[in-house]
Amino acid sequence: MKVTKRTKSIIKNVDVQKEYTLEEAVKTLKETSKVKFTESLDCAVRLGVDPRHADQMVRGTVSLPHGTGKKVSVLVIAKGSLAEEALKAGADYAGFEEYIEKIKNGWTDVDVIVATPDTMGEVGKLGRVLGPKGLMPNPKSGTVTNDVAKAVKEVKAGKIEFRVDKTGIIHASLGKLSFSAEQLIENTRTFLQTIVKLKPSSAKGQYIKSLYLTTTMGPGLKITKEEPSISLK
Amino acid sequence: MIDINNLSIQFTGENLFENVNLRINKNDRIALVGSNGSGKSTFLKILAGILPPETGIIVKQKGIKIGFLPQELIAIKGKSLFNEIKSSLNIIDDIITEEKKLIKELENENLYSEEKEKIVHELGEITHKKEKIDFYSIDSKIEKTLTGLGFDEKDFFKIIDEFSGGWQMRIQLAKILLQENDLILLDEPTNHLDIDTLQWVIEFLKNSKAALIVVSHDRYFIDQVTNKTLEIYNRNFRFYNGSYSEYLNYKKDRDEALKKLAKDREKKIKQTQEFIERFRYKATKSKQVQSRIKQFKKMDEIVIEEEEKEINLRFPEPGRSGAVPVEFRNVYKFFGENKVITNLSFQIERGDKIAVIGPNGAGKTTLSKLIAGKLLPDSGEITYGQNVFTSYYSQEVAEELDTEQDILDSVSEMNEELTIGHLRSILGSFLFRNDDVFKKVKVLSGGEKSRVALARLLLTRANLIVMDEPTNHLDYSSKVILQKALVDFAGTLVIISHDIDFVNPIVNKIFELRKNELNIYNGNVEYYLSKKNDDSVQSNDGTLKEAKKETKKDQKRIEAELRQKKYNATKGIKEKIHEVEKEIEKLESKKIQLEQELADPDVFSNPILAKEKNISYNETKDKLEKLINEWAELNHELEKIERLF
DSSP states (O other), rough: OOOOHHHHHHHHHOOTTTTTTTHHHHHHHHOOOOOOSSSSEEEEEESSSTTTSGGGOOOOOOOOOTOSEEEEEEEEEEOOOOHHHHHHHHHEESSSSHHHHHHHHOOOOOEEEEOOGGHHHHHHGGGGHHHHHOOOOGGGGOOOOSSHHHHHHHHHHHEEEEETTTTTTEEEEEETTTTOOOHHHHHHHHHHHHHHHTTTTTSSSSSEEEEEEEEEESSSSSOOOHHHHHHHO | EEEEEEEEEEEEEEEEEEEEEEEEEETOOOEEEOOOTSSHHHHHHHHHSSOOSSEEEEOOOOOOOOEEEOOOOOOOOOOOOHHHHHHHHHHHHHHHHHHHHHHHHHHOTTOHHHHHHHHHHHHHHHHHHHHHHGGGGHHHHHHHHHHTTTOOOGTTTBBGGGGGGHHHHHHHHHHHHHTSSSEEEEEEGGOOHHHHHHHHHHHHHHHHEEEHHHHHHHHHHHHHHHHEEEEEETTEEEEESSOOHHHHHHHHHHHHHHHHHHHHHHHHHHHHHHHHHHTTTTTGGHHHHHHHHHHHHOOOOOOOOOOOOOOOOOOOOOOOSSOOEEEEEEEEEEEEEEEEEEEEEEEETTTTTTEEEEEETTHHHHHHHHHHHHHHOEEEEEETTTOOEEEOOOOOHHHHTTSSSSSHHHHTTTTTSOOOHHHHHHHHHTTOOOGGSSSSSGGSOOHHHHHHHHHHHHTOSSSSSEETTTTTOOOHHHHHHHHHHHHHSSSEEEEEEEEEHHHHOOOOOEEEEETTTTESSSSSSHHHHHHOOSSEEEEEEEEEHHHHHHHHHHHHHHHHHHHHHHHHHHHHHHHHHHHHHHHHHHHHHHHHHHHHHSSSSSHHHHHHHOOOOOHHHHHHHHHHHHHHHHHHHHHHHHHHHHTOO
C-alpha cells in the first residue's frame, strides 16, 4: 500500500506505542490534522464486560458540555399542543399522523426521533423501518417523554447515546477538532465519567481495559489507564 | 463452562462410563472419540440435557446455550423452510409476540399514565433486546447460512416435508449454526454433506466462537475443526491436547506400552505364584511367602483396550433371478406438485451393480424406493422378473427397526427357519456377542443400529438389493468390509451413495438422475466422471430396444477401451518384471555354480582361492536377495494397478 505524504508526517510525529495523557493526545491530534475539512474527535473504550450477558450490558446517554459540533435534526412525534411546544424548542419536524404515514412510506430523514408515551402505540408498529436505523424512541435514552421541549433541547445541545458492541467496545464521537483543546478534554472527561458510573456490578476484573482517541482520518493514540480515574475526580 | 462430577451411565446392566469428572471450557474444540457403542452419542445427549445422568451432577454456567445435532433425524413437518428456521430461533418469536402484546395494550385509551409509562419502558427493553440479537439482520443471516449449506433461493419457501434425508439434516444443522450457541454438539454431522457444503461447514465452525464437541468418522473434518481429543477409554474419559491425527499416533504408542506392561506383569505374577506354591509350607520361607502374597494382592490390574473389532460379512449365495429383474416403463411419480420422476423407462439386468448418483433432492431415494417396491408409481408400469426377491436398506435405518425388540428378535423375524444358534453366529460376525444380542434396539448407537440392519439384510437372501446411503453410520473398517461383501455379492444391486471411494469398485453401471432425466453410463464412477461431459451419453428417451443395442455396443467398446488402458498402464512394469526375472535366473545359476566350486576339494583346501570364492558367493547371494525383493515389490505394484481396472 502506498504511504501518503500525510501519513508519513503523522508517523513522524506520533508514537503509537506510547501512552498519552488526555492533554497530550488532544494536542498531538490537533497538530497532526492536515485535511481539508474539520475532523471529528472519536473515542473507543474497551471494557471488561461480556455483552452477551444481559446484566453486563453497558449503555446510556450523556450530554456533552460543549456538544458534538454536529447539526442534529430532530423529529418529535406528539399530538396537538405538545407538537407546537416541540417546534418552539427547536425541533426540525413535529406532528403525529402526518409523520407516521411518511415513515410508513420509508421516510427517515432525521437523526433522532422523540415521541410521547401516548403515541408509542403507533410508533411501536414502525419497528420494521425505524429498528434497523436505530431511530426507535426509547424511554431509556430519554426519547420517550412528555417533556418534549427538554428532550429536544438536550439532543440539540449534544446529547449522545452509546452502547457496548458485541466485542465489548464503546465508540463515540466527542466533538470537532475546531473546538478548543479544553472543550475537547472536558467532553471526553464527561463521557468517561458516565461510562465509569455505569459499571455493571456483575462485571469482573478490570473494567476499562484500554482507551484510544482518534480523529476521522488521524492516528489512534493510546491514553493512559489513569485517565478514567482522573476524570472521576 | 460445564463441570461434570462423578457422572455414570449404564445400559443393560453394563456401565458405559463411571465416575467421570471433567470440565469443558469456553474455547474448547473437542473431538470425542471411542469405539462403536462406547457411549459417545449418549454423552452428547446428556450434555444437551436430553438424557438425565444416572448418578453425578453436571453444573452448567448460567444462561449457557447449547446446540445439539443428533445422529438420527427428528422429523419436522408442515412449515416452510425459512419459517421453520426462523421459529427455531425461539427468542425471535418471543420478542415478536411480546412486542405485539405491548403495542395492543398501549392502544387501550383507558390506561392510567403510570401503566402506560410501564408499558413504554417494557417496549424500550424489547428494542434493546432486538439490538442485542441483531434482530433486523436475521433474515439476511438465515439466507446466508442456507445458501452456504447448499440450499437454492427457490427452496426457501418450500414445505419442509418435501426435502430428502440429506437436506433434512442440513436444515437441522442450519438451525444450530444460527442459534449462536455457546456450545455446539455435533453427532456425525458429515453423514449427509457433499464436499462443497462440508468445506463451508468447516469454515463456519472455524470462525465460530462457540465451544465445540464433535463425534465424526471423517478424519479430515475432525482434524480441521478440533484441537483437543477426548477419548472414551475403559469406561472413563481422557483428554489429549492435540488434533485427532496426533492423538492416533499417541494412542498407538500408548497401546504398545500398555501391552508390554501387561506382559511383564503376567510374567511377574507367574513367578510370584510359582514362588508361593513352592515355598508355602516351608517354615524358613514363610515370611517371604507372606510378603509375596501381599505383593500379589496389591498389583494393579492393567486393562488393555480390545482391538477395534471388525464386522465379518459375506452375503449368502442368492437364488438365481430372471434375466431382467426390474423393468420400468414410462414411470411417473409425484409428490404434490413436485414431479420427482417423469417418464422413466429402463431395464435392470441380472448381475447389474448400479450406483444411482445425482444432486441432493434429485429423486434418488424415490427411485430406489420404486425399484424396491416400497413406493408405487403414479402412472406407468414396473414389472419384476421371475424369482426376484428384493431387500431394501434405507437411509434412515433406525426408523425401520422396531425399537422395542431386542436384537435377536429383530433379526430372527427376517428368517424364521434359522435356529437361535445360527442367528447368534451371524450376529457374532456383526460383533454382537454374548449378552449383547438381548439389548433392546432403542438403546443401540447409530453405528450399532446400522449393523443390525445389515444383519437383517443378509438374512433375507434377496437377489435384488437396494441400498440407500449404507455407509452413513459405519466406521471406516466396517465400510471396507461391506464394500468387499458387495463386490462379491452375486445378485443384482442398486446403491445410492455419496462416497465415491466406497462405490467405485462395486458398481459396473451408473444411473445419473439430473433435472428429471436419467442418464445411464456403463462403467464405474471414475468412468462416469471422465465421460460426464461426453456426448455419448444414452439419454433416456423411452426407446428401449435402441437403448439396449447401444448398451451392448457400448459395453464392448468400453471393455476394449479398458483392456487397452490396462495394457498401457501395466506395460512398463511388466517389462521391468521380465528383466528382473532374467537377472534372477542368471544369478541363481551363478550361485549354484559357486556352491559347487566351493564344495570342490581343490578350492576349499586352498585358503586364498576359497576366500575369494566365498566373497563372490556372498555377493551373489546378497544381489539375488535384493532382486527378489525388487521383483516382489514390482509384482505388488502391478497387482495394485490391475485392481484399478
